[in-house]
Amino acid sequence: MRLESVRPGAAVALVLIAFGGLLVWRVAAESRSELAAADAYRQAHRLDRAVERYRRAIRWSWPGSMNTAEAVTALESIANELEASGDIPGALLAWRSVSGGLAATRSLYSGEDPDRENAHDQIARLVALVPGAAIDTNLSNERLVADHRRLLDEEVSPDPWWGALLLVGMATWVGALVLLVRRGFDSAGRFHWAGARGPIWGALAGLVSLALGLLFA
Numbered sequence: 001m002r003l004e005s006v007r008p009g010a011a012v013a014l015v016l017i018a019f020g021g022l023l024v025w026r027v028a029a030e031s032r033s034e035l036a037a038a039d040a041y042r043q044a045h046r047l048d049r050a051v052e053r054y055r056r057a058i059r060w061s062w063p064g065s066m067n068t069a070e071a072v073t074a075l076e077s078i079a080n081e082l083e084a085s086g087d088i089p090g091a092l093l094a095w096r097s098v099s100g101g102l103a104a105t106r107s108l109y110s111g112e113d114p115d116r117e118n119a120h121d122q123i124a125r126l127v128a129l130v131p132g133a134a135i136d137t138n139l140s141n142e143r144l145v146a147d148h149r150r151l152l153d154e155e156v157s158p159d160p161w162w163g164a165l166l167l168v169g170m171a172t173w174v175g176a177l178v179l180l181v182r183r184g185f186d187s188a189g190r191f192h193w194a195g196a197r198g199p200i201w202g203a204l205a206g207l208v209s210l211a212l213g214l215l216f217a
Contacts, residue, residue: 024062031060031067038074047078051094054078058101068105072098072115079122088126095122099152124148159216166213173206 038053054071061068079094098119128144176199184196 027060027062028065028067031057031065034060035067035071038071042074042078047082047090048093051075051078051090051097055097055101058098059104061105068102071101075101076115076118083126088129092123092126092130095119095126099123120149120152124152162213162216164213165209169206169209169211169213171206173203173210176200176202176206 034053034057038050038057041047041050041053054075057071058068061071075094075098079091079098082088082090082094096119099116102113102116102119124145127148180196180199180203183192183199185191
């Protein structure tokens with residue numbers, strides 16, 4: 001097949017497929033590498049470094065991947081081990097690594113994650129065991145746990161729907177401007193409304209979506 005016979009759309013599709021395949025390979029390779037390093041640190045009884053690497057392994061994984069499940073299981077085991085030995089701050093770090101790692105791999109359609117919910121329950125329970133400010137001295141343990149759990153449930157990350165609208169708007173805006181350059185002007189540089197009308201409306205729609213996403217995400 002000659003290069004001249006390849007349509008622009010097919011060439012773009014091939015580039016996107018190649019880029020997507022490279023991205024998937026890179027994510028999988030990094031996740032496996034971090035998981036192997038975490039296992040090595042755990043066998044060497046360097047649990048602080050193991051927790052850090054397991055958290056990275058989760059963040060490099062796709063949602064629902066086997067690497068994620070293995071890293072989460074290892075962090076939960078380390079957290080229980082540290083709590084049993086009386087290292088509450090270390091156990092808290094492990095549970096927070098579960099929560100933070102899973103939060104970093106959320107997608108647009110992610111629902112409630114049982115592992116993350118369990119991590120929040122354990123974090124709230126352990127935080128209530130640590131002596132806090134004087135204002136909390138008269139509160140019962142159950143009240144402290146409930147208060148900490150409520151704080152963990154408050155989402156401070158961007159809204160996924162508005163964030164998706166922002167990205168779609170940006171892609172539409174850029175794509176429409178490219179089409180405008182190609183269709184709205186002839187070889188002599190003269191503007192033609194008939195060819196430019198669609199790209200202009202597309203660019204305006206993309207700009208509105210981009211602005212709304214920036215405002216509400």
